[in-house]
Amino acid sequence: MSGEGLVDAERRRFNAIALAPSLIVLFVIAGLPAIYLVVTSLTPFQLVNPGSSTDFSSPLRNYLLLPGDPRFVNSLWVQAKLSFWGVLLQVLLGMLLALLLHTQSRVVEFARTLFLIPMVLPPIVVAIIWKLIYTPDISPLYYAAGLLNVTMPSLTSSVDFALTAIIIADTWEWMPFTFLMVLAALQTIPEEFSEAALVDGANRLQIFFYITLPFITPILVISGMFRLIDSVKAFPLVFLLTGGGPGSVTEVTNYYAYLLAFDFNEIGYSSSVTIVMLLLVVAVSLGVVWMGRRREAMA
Amino acid sequence: MTKKNSSHKSAGFNRRALLQAGAATLGAAAFPLPAIAQTKPFAGVTLRGASFQHRFFTLLQNYIPEFEAQTGMKVDLQLSAFPVYNQQANLELSSGGSAFDFVNVTFILAARWVAAGLLANLDEFTIDPNLTPAEWNPKDFVEGAQVPYRDAKGATYGYSWEGGAMVMGLSRMDLMEKKGLKVPKTFAELQQVCAEINGTENVNGIVSFQLHHWCLPPYIQGFGGNIFRKPPADIMPTLNSPEAIKAIEYYANLLKNYAPKGVLTYTEDQARQSHMTGRSNIFIHSSAWITPILLSNDSKVKDTSRVVRMPAGPVHDYPAANSQGLGIPKNAKNKKAAWEFIKWALSPEISMRLVKEHGHSSVCRRSVIESEEYRKLNTVNGQDLGALYLEVLGLPAKGENYMAYRTVKEFPIVGDVLNKAFEQVATGQLAAQAAMNAAQEQAVANLRRAGTAL
Numbered sequence: 019m020s021g022e023g024l025v026d027a028e029r030r031r032f033n034a035i036a037l038a039p040s041l042i043v044l045f046v047i048a049g050l051p052a053i054y055l056v057v058t059s060l061t062p063f064q065l066v067n068p069g070s071s072t073d074f075s076s077p078l079r080n081y082l083l084l085p086g087d088p089r090f091v092n093s094l095w096v097q098a099k100l101s102f103w104g105v106l107l108q109v110l111l112g113m114l115l116a117l118l119l120h121t122q123s124r125v126v127e128f129a130r131t132l133f134l135i136p137m138v139l140p141p142i143v144v145a146i147i148w149k150l151i152y153t154p155d156i157s158p159l160y161y162a163a164g165l166l167n168v169t170m171p172s173l174t175s176s177v178d179f180a181l182t183a184i185i186i187a188d189t190w191e192w193m194p195f196t197f198l199m200v201l202a203a204l205q206t207i208p209e210e211f212s213e214a215a216l217v218d219g220a221n222r223l224q225i226f227f228y229i230t231l232p233f234i235t236p237i238l239v240i241s242g243m244f245r246l247i248d249s250v251k252a253f254p255l256v257f258l259l260t261g262g263g264p265g266s267v268t269e270v271t272n273y274y275a276y277l278l279a280f281d282f283n284e285i286g287y288s289s290s291v292t293i294v295m296l297l298l299v300v301a302v303s304l305g306v307v308w309m310g311r312r313r314e315a316m317a
Numbered sequence: 318m319t320k321k322n323s324s325h326k327s328a329g330f331n332r333r334a335l336l337q338a339g340a341a342t343l344g345a346a347a348f349p350l351p352a353i354a355q356t357k358p359f360a361g362v363t364l365r366g367a368s369f370q371h372r373f374f375t376l377l378q379n380y381i382p383e384f385e386a387q388t389g390m391k392v393d394l395q396l397s398a399f400p401v402y403n404q405q406a407n408l409e410l411s412s413g414g415s416a417f418d419f420v421n422v423t424f425i426l427a428a429r430w431v432a433a434g435l436l437a438n439l440d441e442f443t444i445d446p447n448l449t450p451a452e453w454n455p456k457d458f459v460e461g462a463q464v465p466y467r468d469a470k471g472a473t474y475g476y477s478w479e480g481g482a483m484v485m486g487l488s489r490m491d492l493m494e495k496k497g498l499k500v501p502k503t504f505a506e507l508q509q510v511c512a513e514i515n516g517t518e519n520v521n522g523i524v525s526f527q528l529h530h531w532c533l534p535p536y537i538q539g540f541g542g543n544i545f546r547k548p549p550a551d552i553m554p555t556l557n558s559p560e561a562i563k564a565i566e567y568y569a570n571l572l573k574n575y576a577p578k579g580v581l582t583y584t585e586d587q588a589r590q591s592h593m594t595g596r597s598n599i600f601i602h603s604s605a606w607i608t609p610i611l612l613s614n615d616s617k618v619k620d621t622s623r624v625v626r627m628p629a630g631p632v633h634d635y636p637a638a639n640s641q642g643l644g645i646p647k648n649a650k651n652k653k654a655a656w657e658f659i660k661w662a663l664s665p666e667i668s669m670r671l672v673k674e675h676g677h678s679s680v681c682r683r684s685v686i687e688s689e690e691y692r693k694l695n696t697v698n699g700q701d702l703g704a705l706y707l708e709v710l711g712l713p714a715k716g717e718n719y720m721a722y723r724t725v726k727e728f729p730i731v732g733d734v735l736n737k738a739f740e741q742v743a744t745g746q747l748a749a750q751a752a753m754n755a756a757q758e759q760a761v762a763n764l765r766r767a768g769t770a771l
């Protein structure tokens with residue numbers, strides 16, 4: 019082995035030793051529970067029947083039951099709608115806001131800070147804020163509508179609006195994230211490009227589509243992916259605003275898993291729901307990454 | 318009742334306390350304590366208990382130092398939010414843990430915990446005269462409140478500290494009298510009163526909240542139906558019986574047409590607020606949530622309110638009743654000490670002090686509820702709230718235990734399905750017949766999946 023190879027091997031060993039404590043901690047606090055979740059999903063474990071936690075007589079039972087569970091299938095569909103519209107709105111509005119506030123002035127800097135507030139609030143606080151907004155008899159929104167003689171339905175108990183209400187609240191909370199990412203990306207675009215385009219007679223729209231957008235597309239994809247993964251965790255909003263209702267209109271998969279585990283005591287079945295949800299999120303994320311790479315390769 | 322109670326833990330030192338402590342120390346040094354005080358049976362024991370946050374425990378904490386002084390033990394009472402406590406206790410008990418010596422036996426979980434053998438049989442303590450004096454009298458607890466804490470053989474696994482009796486509150490009797498309306502006594506009259514009052518001076522006819530599987534069953538039973546075929550023995554759901562469908566239609570009609578917008582997502586607090594401010598005329602729920610229209614300082618409708626029995630159905634008059642109890646986990650380390658605490662906390666003396674000193678009226682001891690002091694304190698505008706409370710709380714124990722549907726371990730699964738079905742009907746997603754047929758199918762499938770033999 020050459021001297022350079024030895025140095026490389028030494029470095030690799032050093033890196034492995036340096037990383038080991040963190041990896042061990044990570045494995046203990048994240049890996050072990052995840053493994054236990056998989057193991058539990060292979061049992062009919064119920065809290066009131068402790069012996070069932072070691073019953074592996076029919077390990078695939080829970081997974082085989084899932085496709086025939088209309089509530090689970092419905093929850094996936096609700097989750098898909100929530101994720102799609104939520105992410106789309108957050109990415110588009112975040113980008114629009116970033117483009118508007120991509121300028122230097124004290125007022126704009128203050129506005130930027132203001133727009134970040136929803137993102138840093140605890141999720142439960144966000145849920146309570148929107149609970150107040152959506153509750154007709156105490157809501158300033160309904161009060162204002164009343165002054166204008168506009169009759170509004172109760173958004174969170176309306177079949178047509180309940181999911182939209184949650185999407186709006188989720189967008190309000192997380193749009194600042196995409197806004198921040200896009201704003202950071204915009205600030206890395208050299209100004210010479212757009213100046214040269216202006217000299218060549220390009221209008222603002224052309225500059226956006228041919229210069230700005232290609233630059234920020236990777237960031238849009240990444241922030242969209244982050245939000246997609248995060249959208250599966252819209253639990254506090256669903257829990258507080260609608261409780262999954264009316265009926266099952268807003269019952270997303272993680273809320274259903276929560277009900278199964280803590281209301282019905284079906285820990286095993288709930289674990290299988292969670293595992294399927296996890297696999298779907300991983301699959302969608304990989305799909306998004308693959309599409310992004312393919313697009314880069316074609317460019 | 319808005320009296321402030323400071324926790325004993327937060328009591329600060331002051332000069333008087335310091336002087337008293339000093340005098341006591343000197344006195345103790347000068348006159349050694351008799352031997353009996355040094356042989357406190359539980360000296361050195363730290364008793365760990367858990368429950369959800371409730372006014373009962375907040376008030377009880379004022380008296381716990383007395384109990385600690387009497388017994389020599391230290392009480393560590395952990396109070397959490399209702400859902401948090403239930404999850405924590407469920408996990409703790411089902412995993413055979415011994416972190417708690419006594420726990421709240423939550424009404425909706427009682428059947429599951431009792432059936433799974435997660436709690437200690439308290440009869441072992443009550444039949445032993447060395448552990449329980451005769452005057453403690455287990456039979457003094459209102460029978461209807463004790464039903465959830467018994468197994469099929471009649472053994473007791475909990476004693477109730479809180480009773481919930483479903484009653485009807487009318488906040489705008491003034492409007493009703495103007496229109497010549499009387500207190501509704503039947504479902505038909507209830508609908509008529511709601512219709513007549515709704516919209517008058519911006520008042521809603523009725524208000525309710527999102528726990529439909531608590532509010533709805535009295536209507537199902539009132540029309541002659543039930544949640545299960547014959548609980549607790551036969552727990553085949555009967556959600557699509559003609560009576561249940563009729564009840565769903567009736568109750569959905571009430572909420573759709575005469576309740577505030579958004580009532581389907583109302584919490585209990587929102588409903589009570591709407592009732593206490595006179596924005597809604599009728600609210601039917603546990604007495605603790607209804608009587609504030611007469612007793613609370615925040616009530617804007619004290620002079621125009623009545624609290625009465627909820628209307629009767631065409632077939633049955635079955636207002637719901639529930640309770641919360643104290644029990645001992647099967648694997649608790651300090652069972653005798655825990656029983657000592659339960660015995661003290663639910664003694665007639667402490668129950669009476671809670672009533673007299675804090676106006677806390679939802680106790681479960683008959684001797685207290687029937688006492689003159691209780692009656693005096695709980696008679697408002699000529700209405701004997703105590704008698705009403707006792708009457709409703711005792712109903713499930715008279716004849717058929719119609720609350721049995723709620724004390725079977727399968728109820729949470731079926732109750733959730735019922736909730737969803739009701740919301741589908743109330744929001745027009747499905748007709749009652751279709752919703753209840755689907756609910757029946759789903760309830761059966763869910764129970765079978767959970768391993769229930771039907």
